[in-house]
Amino acid sequence: MINHSPSQKSKEYYIGLMSGTSADGIDLALVTFDNNSKPQLHGRFYHPYSTAVAHKITALYNPNHNEIDRAFELDIELAQLFSQAIKAFLTQEKLALNDIIAIGSHGQTIRHRPQAKHPFTLQIGCCQTLATLTNIRVIGQFRRKDMALGGQGAPLVPAFHQIIFSENTPSESSIADGSIKNGHDVFVVNIGGIANLTFLPADANETVIGYDTGTGNALMDDWFQLHHPKSNNNYDKNGDWAASGKVNTALLKQLLSDHYCQLAPPKSTGREYFNLSWLETQLAQVKLVTSQDVQATLSAFTALTIVNAIKQHCGDEKALIKVYLCGGGVHNQVLKNQVNHQLKLHIKNYELLLTNQKDIDGDQLEAVAFAWLAFAYDKKLLSSMPAVTGASKSCTLGNEYYP
Ligand SMILES: Nc1ncnc2c1ncn2[C@@H]1O[C@H](COP(=O)(O)OP(=O)(O)OP(=O)(O)O)[C@@H](O)[C@H]1O
Numbered sequence: 051m052i053n054h055s056p057s058q059k060s061k062e063y064y065i066g067l068m069s070g071t072s073a074d075g076i077d078l079a080l081v082t083f084d085n086n087s088k089p090q091l092h093g094r095f096y097h098p099y100s101t102a103v104a105h106k107i108t109a110l111y112n113p114n115h116n117e118i119d120r121a122f123e124l125d126i127e128l129a130q131l132f133s134q135a136i137k138a139f140l141t142q143e144k145l146a147l148n149d150i151i152a153i154g155s156h157g158q159t160i161r162h163r164p165q166a167k168h169p170f171t172l173q174i175g176c177c178q179t180l181a182t183l184t185n186i187r188v189i190g191q192f193r194r195k196d197m198a199l200g201g202q203g204a205p206l207v208p209a210f211h212q213i214i215f216s217e218n219t220p221s222e223s224s225i226a227d228g229s230i231k232n233g234h235d236v237f238v239v240n241i242g243g244i245a246n247l248t249f250l251p252a253d254a255n256e257t258v259i260g261y262d263t264g265t266g267n268a269l270m271d272d273w274f275q276l277h278h279p280k281s282n283n284n285y286d287k288n289g290d291w292a293a294s295g296k297v298n299t300a301l302l303k304q305l306l307s308d309h310y311c312q313l314a315p316p317k318s319t320g321r322e323y324f325n326l327s328w329l330e331t332q333l334a335q336v337k338l339v340t341s342q343d344v345q346a347t348l349s350a351f352t353a354l355t356i357v358n359a360i361k362q363h364c365g366d367e368k369a370l371i372k373v374y375l376c377g378g379g380v381h382n383q384v385l386k387n388q389v390n391h392q393l394k395l396h397i398k399n400y401e402l403l404l405t406n407q408k409d410i411d412g413d414q415l416e417a418v419a420f421a422w423l424a425f426a427y428d429k430k431l432l433s434s435m436p437a438v439t440g441a442s443k444s445c446t447l448g449n450e451y452y453p
């Protein structure tokens with residue numbers, strides 16, 4: 051529970067709601083924003099999904115029988131779970147309905163096909179049902195307009211990362227000597243189900259870049275669950291199982307040859323691509339690898355694709371770069387060590403940080419970003435980044451739903 055300061059005016063909170071590709075649970079963040087869009091996090095809530103719900107979600111990531119019935123029933127079921135989580139959160143924070151301006155809901159992605167002949171992305175957790183059940187206005191379907199404008203609809207967080215992490219505000223001295231460059235090149239790496247990177251250049255004249263680097267935790271979760279059907283955990287806690295194996299060089303090379311790793315941005319991906327069938331195709335290309343060595347190699351693959359991406363955007367070898375890590379992957383010690391190890395090998399001067407150093411817990415960052423997208427909708431801010439997604443122009447993302 052948080053202490054709301056007496057000066058805290060009521061009715062100025064946004065709730066950000068995130069249900070990520072790992073299908074682990076619902077993250078909620080209670081946030082206020084100042085006039086410069088700077089967020090202040092006042093409270094958080096996490097509701098893990100039951101195994102049954104997680105299975106219903108992951109079963110929709112790939113084509114299978116009777117998808118329409120299953121997807122649209124789950125659309126409503128998730129909205130009901132979101133609504134229950136919101137109500138529990140309001141009780142926890144001792145807030146009333148009218149303290150909340152709006153909910154910014156990402157929903158749950160079940161299919162993301164930016165490369166299809168008719169590209170689409172599908173997030174469920176019906177916004178209308180959520181608004182009606184909670185009696186709070188909902189802003190959601192943030193990816194649609196960017197896609198309508200020819201963009202990938204992902205990643206959407208770089209615009210928010212820029213507000214929090216960018217160090218490119220030109221100082222008076224740098225303007226005077228014409229260098230504009232000030233601060234450092236900053237990278238924000240979110241290791242969720244899929245990993246995504248935002249590059250915030252120190253040079254204010256350079257554009258922000260953001261894209262999915264490839265696998266994050268989800269494929270390791272899938273492989274872990276396949277080999278530990280009786281475990282109470284849905285994931286390899288701390289990376290202990292990966293630590294019991296060795297990175298297999300031949301497999302790592304095979305994984306790195308995948309065409310997504312070679313694609314130039316803008317690019318985005320999902321679990322419809324990086325899944326167990328993809329992994330089985332890769333494993334068929336190499337000699338037999340033990341299951342724990344596969345896990346160690348998947349972890350190294352995630353770390354290496356992240357660091358390879360960072361490397362591509364590093365200009366001046368001597369300049370210090372800052373790398374902020376967030377997302378569930380930061381709790382995987384083996385993965386974090388591998389990222390650090392690869393950075394050491396490839397980057398001369400870097401600082402590896404957690405987003406907590408900027409007062410935002412890495413587990414809440416995405417939920418706070420969706421609260422910001424709702425705030426940006428209300429303020430009519432341009433919240434998309436066409437340079438990141440490839441859309442033809444920038445726009446205010448989202449649609450609103452009234453109770
Ligand atoms: N203690 C831990 N040890 C190892 N892995 C962990 C631990 N805690 C969380 N994780 C990993 O983090 C994952 C959840 O991360 P997160 O919530 O950031 O992903 P997400 O919901 O898919 O988000 P995104 O939408 O950004 O992909 C879990 O599925 C698990 O793999």
Ligand SMILES: [Mg+2]
Pocket residue numbers: 069070071072073074075077378
């Ligand atoms: Mg999550």
